[in-house]
Amino acid sequence: MLRGIIRGNIVSTRKQESLIGAKFMEVEIMQNGELTGQYLIAIDSVGAGIGETVLITVGSPARLALQNREMPTDAVIVGIVD
Amino acid sequence: MLRGIIRGNIVSTRKQESLIGAKFMEVEIMQNGELTGQYLIAIDSVGAGIGETVLITVGSPARLALQNREMPTDAVIVGIVD
Amino acid sequence: MLRGIIRGNIVSTRKQESLIGAKFMEVEIMQNGELTGQYLIAIDSVGAGIGETVLITVGSPARLALQNREMPTDAVIVGIVD
Amino acid sequence: MLRGIIRGNIVSTRKQESLIGAKFMEVEIMQNGELTGQYLIAIDSVGAGIGETVLITVGSPARLALQNREMPTDAVIVGIVD
């Protein structure tokens, strides 16, 4: 899993129908608590907002955090770091 | 998920039968809105065209965006960024 | 699989319900027994502690080491290196 | 998906029984049509030969291109680029 800070959100009006309602967040990845300049886009599942430090799960298991497991995503925010 | 700009398309006449009809797009990946010079090839599922900024899902979940989930692909364009 | 040293733990109070009880460890990855300065976050399944050298499985198979295979994680500590 | 040029083949006499008959090709990966010096080994599913430019699917979906989906492989050549 990865830790990162939410830097912004991505808006996509024309998208897969199964992704309607998904909140796409752009997250800057951290390594050992330091920022890396590497980013990925993850769907939020915990109500996280810009500036918060979050935990992200990537790959096939990410969808286990979503109510709709049919969403075609490879990255989901699964927790907010204290 | 990744964000990128569609740079071109790839034509493959001799391919797996299950891939007939797939549109293979070459996408330049962005990080935080900046181009990286890194590319991947993704199947379009939303009618995106060259020059558009898109969202890409990679790995096993990508196929969830396709009508034919038997297509052997690891990357699908799932949205167009506004 | 990866080998690494547990450097710390991550606390997340607001998280996916299915992750309640999970111990998130920050692990520094090794290559050939040398530290790399690369980190990932893995859920512990073997009672490992800070400073121990561990084996980590990543991706979808990682969950096979957990009692609750519904946990949305992509990295699990599956052994402690002697 | 990745694009690359087949550079050679790998012979393995002692291998998993389920891999008998698989043709292992060493492929040099391209980015935007330029060679990268990065290689991977993929099983051919389309009758491709050395020197041809091919499309490769990696990860779990790769096996969808094989008649025997029990083959333990993470990369399959699924098309030949025109």
Next chain:
Amino acid sequence: MLRGIIRGNIVSTRKQESLIGAKFMEVEIMQNGELTGQYLIAIDSVGAGIGETVLITVGSPARLALQNREMPTDAVIVGIVD
């Protein structure tokens, strides 16, 4: 799939019960037949030994090479290169 040379083995007495009996090998990855200084740890399924050049499958498909597909591993040695 990856090609590499087995450099050593990793001993883990305290590990997931499902991993009992697994032989963990540390493998140095090759690219186009040249060593890279990059390593991973894979479970052997073909009786390979230190110094042998092997084929490795990574990710979820790796377990298809094991008798016990419940082993939480992401890398398995599936062949010995001639």
